[in-house]
Amino acid sequence: MSTNLNELRAAARAARAAAYAPYSHFAVGAAVETADGRRFTGANVENASYGLTVCAERTAVFAAVLAGARPITAVAVTGPDGVTTPPCGACRQVLAEFGAPDVPLTYARADGGWSDTTLGALLPAAFDPATLEASRGIA
Ligand code: THU
Numbered sequence: 420m421s422t423n424l425n426e427l428r429a430a431a432r433a434a435r436a437a438a439y440a441p442y443s444h445f446a447v448g449a450a451v452e453t454a455d456g457r458r459f460t461g462a463n464v465e466n467a468s469y470g471l472t473v474c475a476e477r478t479a480v481f482a483a484v485l486a487g488a489r490p491i492t493a494v495a496v497t498g499p500d501g502v503t504t505p506p507c508g509a510c511r512q513v514l515a516e517f518g519a520p521d522v523p524l525t526y527a528r529a530d531g532g533w534s535d536t537t538l539g540a541l542l543p544a545a546f547d548p549a550t551l552e553a554s555r556g557i558a
Contacts, residue, residue, distance in 0.1 A: 422452050422493040424525050428533060431475075431495040434460035438475065441465060447475035447504060450495045453488035476510035480517055491518035494538070497527035505534070506541065514538050515545040 427450045434448035440463055447463045461479025465472045476496055483491060494514060498504030505526045506514065514524070520539025528534050539545075 422523065424493065424495065424523065424533075424535070427452055427458065427493055427495040428497065428525060428527075430458055430460050431497045431527075434462050434475065434479070435497065435499075436462075438462035439464045442467075442469060442472075445498060445502075447496065447498045449475035449479040449497075451476075451479045451483050451491045452493040453483050454490050454492050455488055457483070457486070457488050459483040459486065459488065474507060474510050476506050477513050480510075480513055484517065489517055490522075492522055494518070494522065494524040495526070495533075496524070500531075501529050503527065503529045503534070508542075511538070511542040512545065515542050515547050520545075 430450035431448040434450060435446045438446035440446045442465050449461045450458055452458050459479050459482040461475045461482055463475045496504055496506055515538055518538045522538045524538055525533045525535045
């Protein structure tokens with residue numbers, strides 16, 4: 420795997436600047452690498468109707484999907500300095516749609532370091548495309 424996680428982390432950090440977070444003031448940046456070697460970034464986009472907010476991870480994933488760049492092969496996520504920022508449950512589900520269980524995900528920790536994990540560790544037993552595929556011909 421050619422992924423340079425440090426470059427992906429830096430891209431996620433830089434992406435925070437694009438966040439629209441006037442309500443939470445919690446800017447998040449994300450970066451995903453795709454199988455073709457491209458990189459896509461995202462940031463959270465909030466809404467006055469709070470529940471319509473879209474997280475940084477999902478805006479990054481959707482940018483990759485819209486560019487025709489699937490699957491995702493690495494992910495980096497960071498929030499404000501001094502805050503540990505793992506992906507929320509909804510984003511884990513969306514990441515599982517487009518990345519295999521062994522795909523690395525690195526997220527920023529409060530101490531300035533990074534925690535490295537995988538999509539499969541973050542969402543074991545995911546309800547993923549294979550789940551629906553397995554049902555073909557049954558229903
Ligand atoms: N947020 C993300 O962008 N990613 C996550 O995984 C968790 C939360 C955003 C949503 C909202 O704009 C702000 O962080 C506070 O919840």
